[in-house]
Amino acid sequence: MTTSAIPVVDFGACGLQRELERVTQAELDHVSAQLYEAFTRVGFVFLQNTGITQQEVDDVMSVSREFFSLSDEQKSLYSRGRYEDNSNHGWVSLQTERLNPRRPGDLKESFNTSLLRPDILWPAGGALSDFFRLQNQFFRRCSSLSLRILRLLALSLNLEPETFVKEHRLLGQPGNSSTLRSLFYPPTDPSQAKPDQLRCGEHSDYGSITLLFQKSPGIQVRSVAGHFLSPPLVPGAVLVNIADMMQRWTSDTFISAVHRVLLPPPGDASERQSLAFFVQPDDCAVIGCCDGSDKYPPIRADRYLQERFAESYGRSDADRK
Numbered sequence: 038m039t040t041s042a043i044p045v046v047d048f049g050a051c052g053l054q055r056e057l058e059r060v061t062q063a064e065l066d067h068v069s070a071q072l073y074e075a076f077t078r079v080g081f082v083f084l085q086n087t088g089i090t091q092q093e094v095d096d097v098m099s100v101s102r103e104f105f106s107l108s109d110e111q112k113s114l115y116s117r118g119r120y121e122d123n124s125n126h127g128w129v130s131l132q133t134e135r136l137n138p139r140r141p142g143d144l145k146e147s148f149n150t151s152l153l154r155p156d157i158l159w160p161a162g163g164a165l166s167d168f169f170r171l172q173n174q175f176f177r178r179c180s181s182l183s184l185r186i187l188r189l190l191a192l193s194l195n196l197e198p199e200t201f202v203k204e205h206r207l208l209g210q211p212g213n214s215s216t217l218r219s220l221f222y223p224p225t226d227p228s229q230a231k232p233d234q235l236r237c238g239e240h241s242d243y244g245s246i247t248l249l250f251q252k253s254p255g256i257q258v259r260s261v262a263g264h265f266l267s268p269p270l271v272p273g274a275v276l277v278n279i280a281d282m283m284q285r286w287t288s289d290t291f292i293s294a295v296h297r298v299l300l301p302p303p304g305d306a307s308e309r310q311s312l313a314f315f316v317q318p319d320d321c322a323v324i325g326c327c328d329g330s331d332k333y334p335p336i337r338a339d340r341y342l343q344e345r346f347a348e349s350y351g352r353s354d355a356d357r358k
């Protein structure tokens with residue numbers, strides 16, 4: 038089944054509601070073949086019946102929304118860059134990140150959960166009392182689903198099933214920089230925006246794979262032919278995409294597609310929320326090409342990630358316009 042060229046795959050046989058040991062080889066083969074098809078043609082797929090429920094998504098979105106409604110002064114207590122063991126953890130204010138460095142800062146703010154340590158400062162109290170618990174729980178659910186997907190990706194390429202999973206051993210622990218990011222796009226009047234400014238500039242993701250949960254449609258995905266597709270909302274589905282390190286790892290077999298979020302049309306005063314789970318290989322993993330070719334030189338995952346962050350958090354001429 039296809040939704041404006043983004044395939045929709047029933048993941049039920051391999052979903053978290055079933056124990057992996059119970060999944061038959063035929064089921065694994067069937068699902069992995071569909072992932073292969075999607076990731077070699079588009080780079081994105083909608084997965085249905087993953088075991089992650091709408092209630093889980095709604096709970097994380099609503100506690101995140103409470104956080105975003107705090108004043109900037111209150112939110113700045115949690116700013117990104119406060120922790121030496123993970124520079125990506127924390128709040129990112131409006132227009133700070135530029136996912137397309139040639140555009141002004143994105144009209145979005147976000148909270149990155151990259152550290153799961155209970156001993157650091159977390160939003161707490163009142164409507165935020167469950168913030169840490171919900172982020173932590175959802176991070177772990179996304180991790181479990183991601184590991185299943187990574188195993189299926191290896192199978193789909195006829196590789197040893199642990200090929201990708203074994204470079205994500207530290208997922209959710211120090212030494213792995215995977216991040217659960219809550220995104221908030223406030224109501225925006227396009228006539229007040231800077232020239233060329235978007236809610237989220239054109240980019241491809243940096244790590245291995247990304248899971249995206251949206252409450253309303255909005256993301257646009259660039260096809261291999263070069264035009265942007267506007268996938269509708271597929272209720273209950275998780276939108277999964279290949280990111281840049283996975284494209285390198287598979288010698289360009291899997292596509293890391295460029296995507297973006299446009300400004301709302303004039304007169305549309307709605308806000309947008311989404312949750313992105315960015316899966317990264319362990320910091321010390323060295324990513325070569327899994328087919329044994331030398332199409333790309335091996336890179337250490339943490340170094341690659343730092344280079345990409347430097348591009349999207351630096352200043353550009355576009356910001357001074």
Ligand SMILES: O=C(O)CCC(=O)C(=O)O
Pocket residue numbers: 220237242249251255256296297298310311313
């Ligand atoms: O909010 C969205 O739908 C897209 C966000 C995104 O692509 C990103 O943060 O990398």
Ligand SMILES: [Fe+2]
Pocket residue numbers: 240241242296
């Ligand atoms: Fe993205």
